[in-house]
Amino acid sequence: xxxxxxxxxxxxxxxxxxxxxxxxxxxxxxxxxxxxxxxxxxxxxxxxxxxxxxxxxxxxxxxxxxxxxxxxxxxxxxxxxxxxxxxxxxxxxxxxxxxxxxxxxxxxxxxxxxxxxxxxxxxxxxxxxxxxxxxxxxxxxxxxxxxxxxxxxxxxxxxxxxxxxxxxxxxxxxxxxxxxxxxxxxxxxxxxxxxxxxxxxxxxxxxxxxxx
Numbered sequence: 001x002x003x004x005x006x007x008x009x010x011x012x013x014x015x016x017x018x019x020x021x022x023x024x025x026x027x028x029x030x031x032x033x034x035x036x037x038x039x040x041x042x043x044x045x046x047x048x049x050x051x052x053x054x055x056x057x058x059x060x061x062x063x064x065x066x067x068x069x070x071x072x073x074x075x076x077x078x079x080x081x082x083x084x085x086x087x088x089x090x091x092x093x094x095x096x097x098x099x100x101x102x103x104x105x106x107x108x109x110x111x112x113x114x115x116x117x118x119x120x121x122x123x124x125x126x127x128x129x130x131x132x133x134x135x136x137x138x139x140x141x142x143x144x145x146x147x148x149x150x151x152x153x154x155x156x157x158x159x160x161x162x163x164x165x166x167x168x169x170x171x172x173x174x175x176x177x178x179x180x181x182x183x184x185x186x187x188x189x190x191x192x193x194x195x196x197x198x199x200x201x202x203x204x205x206x207x208x209x210x211x212x
Contacts, residue, residue, distance in 0.1 A: 008125045009053055012038045013045040014060035014087065019110070023058060023117075030118040042066030042074075050078040055125050057084045061099070067203045069164040069212065072102045083124045096131075102165050106130035150209050151193040157211065159186040164203045164212050 010027060012020040012035055020038040027033040037052050039045035042063045049057060057075055061068045072084055086099055086107035096107055106124045108117070109132045124130045147157055155176075162172040169187070173180045187199060196202035206212045 007032050007034050008121055009034055009036045009055045010121065011036060011045070011048055011052060011054045011057045011082075013042070013057060013063070014038070015040045015062075015064055016060075019060065019087075022110075026112075026114045026117040027121075029114040030121075033118060033121055042071040045071065046074050046078055049075050049082065054079055054082045056121055057082050058087050059084055059104070061086060061088045062207065067164060067200070067207060067212075068099055069102045070166050070200075070203070072099065072104055073166045076103050083127075085120070085124050085130070108132050146209075146211060150206075150211060152190055152211075156186050156190040156193070159183055160190045160199075160202060160206055161212065163187060163199050164206070 010023065010033060012023050014020060017038070017040070020035065024035045027035050036054065037048045039048050042065050045057070045059070045063075048054075057079065059068065059071070059075075063071065066074070068086070075082070075084060083105040084103065086096070086104050087110055088096075088107060089110045099107070106120065106129050108120055108130070112120070112132065120130045120132075144154070147154060150157075152160070158176060159172055159178075162175055167175065169180055169183045172178070173183045176183070178186075187202070191197070191199065191202045194202045194205040196205050203212065
């Protein structure tokens, strides 16, 4: 006798409630998909991921409180068995590589069809990395021109990029073969140039400029 298929439980993390409604509609096309919760902020997502039995976390890239590269490791800690699937409105988003390096299991564009959505959820739940074909060619190297417009040097950007992945100053120093004080200097310079009071604001500003 064939065993019934396991229900895949989805947590939707997006600051637009309408997105959760859209995901629920997509999930209805497959009896084995269920949206078990929704969070409007990164902090709420961490709490729900800790409290709910979740198989797949559908994560928007732009939340109001916590940058996605910082949120992904937090979600990993509280829900180590859940798969994290990024959900973006932009097929040319420049941060996909960074976020995949931070621990995401895949990425979809929000206008995906119901059948493709269900297939992607099943695949990522089964441990297969899934990237929307429209994103496969979107690997973006941040150009010198983009950094010039932002006022950042290449080294300041590299330090900020590692900070966005959740690395501490000593870890960044080790990764880039720099002294710890040098890392601190680069970060302070980047924060000043981006009009940020701390590294979280600097990372958020870099996201707005689509450097991360």
